[in-house]
Amino acid sequence: MIFSDRQYAVSKDEAAKLKQALEHVRSDTQKHARLREIEVKALESQILDIEREITEYDLLKSGAVTFGESFSLADLPRVLIQARISRGMSQTDLADALGMKPQQIQRYESTEYMSASLSRLIEVAAVLNVRVSESFSADTSAADGALYAWSDAQHVDWSRFPLKEMVKRRWLSGVNLMEAARDYFLEAAGPQFATALHRKKVRSGNAPNEYALLAWQARVLQLARNEMAHGKLGEFELNDNWLSGLVKLTRDENGPRKARDLLRRHGIALVFERHLSGTYLDGAAMLSPLGHPVIALTLRHDRLDNFWFVLFHELGHVFLHLFGSLRLDFFDEEDGNGSDGIEREADKFALDRLIPEDVWRKCLSRFAMTAEAVKIDAERLGVDASIIAGRIRKERNNYMILNELIGSGTVRSQLEEAQP
Incomplete structure (x- = not known):
């Protein structure tokens, strides 16, 4: 580190x-x-x-990660170091706050605090706002840029899974639900998805339930594996030239269903699973154990404008971040904070692919904000009117306008029918 x-x-x-x-x-x-x-x-x-x-140091230093949680005491030294960097403190700054010499902090960190006493660890944790639960939190919202990882699947407390909801959705059955949850997760996802190899980066305006995230991820990977088992996925290439064809599908009344088929042909599994209570998710992007990108949508908001933006946002993660050196699984709430550089890149990717910025600036509907103006611009640009209406509503922060154009209640039925 x-x-x-x-x-x-x-x-x-x-x-x-x-x-x-x-x-x-x-x-x-x-x-x-x-x-x-x-x-x-x-x-x-x-x-x-x-x-x-x-990349990890860049994220911490820039404040893109403002909350991290670990689930093993062995990870505490790393959490303390991450917390210091995220708060913008140098080793000298921390030493000053503790009334110590900088060389002592350097020795502590170089040996991962092995020579520090418990009282000293408590002092350091107090200065860095590290809680007893082995997590650190910056002064900003704990949900903004949250990062979750377990050292080992053995450290997962299976009793904290949303067991009743998993039974209700028929993911689990049996007498010992904790054991069933563990078996379900290990079979559907694999132990590596609970470790630092698959840290979960969460963009959300609310603090998520990390165990609900794990359970939902296992279900998503199970659905993706079913598609792979049926030979429905083509070979994936890190080339986004085909996305113009996806944009054209926004004008098709069966666009969401056809989008799934197009992504399949290009080696990306697109699956749908309702979010679990406490996760506040709209979409996610991750790699399957076989290396295929998986995009999962919750359709928490059953609207066309939400569907297309979230889909392209997750595609942004696929093409910009998923195959990078920093191994992360991305979990996103559309209305989460946009201060994170990685999320801003995915947002820009989505907006520019749907309507390039130079083209967007010339759209009259941005100012007229009438249904007629939106339809005229949509026809001219070759996109569905919901794309323009949703963008105007977002930029104006006014969700009471253009309701008739956002395609409410038209997406979930298509994807639920098509999902194996």
């Missing part, structure tokens, strides 16, 4: 040198192909590890 700006600079320099070495190995035709392949994979692995640490 990177502890300071100096280490950050060293890591950036090291990553650059490793990339140069990688290019040299790739171009070395004198070396045996098998040996060259081994060296390439080793260098790529080192680069990914360093880039992951760099």
Whole structure:
């Protein structure tokens, strides 16, 4: 883990040198192909590890992650370090707050606080606003940029799953529901989805129930696996040139159903599952165990404008973030805070793919805000009127206008019928 700006600079320099070495190995035709392949994979692995640490430090330093929760005492040292960075404090700042020398904080962090007494850990936690539940919270909303991870699936408290709701939805059955929940999760998702390999980054205006997130993710991955088992998914390529065809489907009355088919052909599983109480979700993007992108929608708001924006937002995560060095599963509430750089990128991706910014600025309906003006612009741009109406309502923060154009009650029935 990177502890300071100096280490950050060293890591950036090291990553650059490793990339140069990688290019040299790739171009070395004198070396045996098998040996060259081994060296390439080793260098790529080192680069990914360093880039992951760099990106994590960027997120913490910028304030994009303002809340993190861990579920093992062994993770407390890392939580303390993350909390310090997220609060914009250097090691010297923390030392000053504790009346200590900076070198002592450096020693603590370099050894992951192994030499610190319990009383000292309590002091550090108090300064950094780290709660007993092994989480840290910045002064902003705890839900904005929340990050959840367990060290190991064995640390999951299965009794905290929404067991009654899972039974009601027929995900679980039996006498021992805690054991059934554990078996369900491990079979549907796998233990890796409860570890740092699949940290859950949550954009929400409300503090989510992390166990409901886990249960919902397991269900989503189970549905995606069913599609893969039936051979419905094509090969995925990190190429978004086909999205113009998806935009055209917004004008089709069966657009949501056809969108699912189009995504399937391009190797992306699109599944629907109602959100669980306490999750406040509209959509999510994650990688399946086999490496296929999975986009899940809750249709919490059964409207066309919401469907298309959330879908393109999650596609933004797929093409911009999902295959990056920082392994995250993205859980999004449409009305969550937009201060997070990663979420702003996904928002911009969605808006620009649906209606490019330079085109949007010329739309008369932005100012006239009448149904007739919206329909004229929609016809000219080749998108459904709900796209324009929803964007106007969002920008004006007025959800009482253009109600007749947002396609209320037209999405859920299509996706529920089509889902296996």
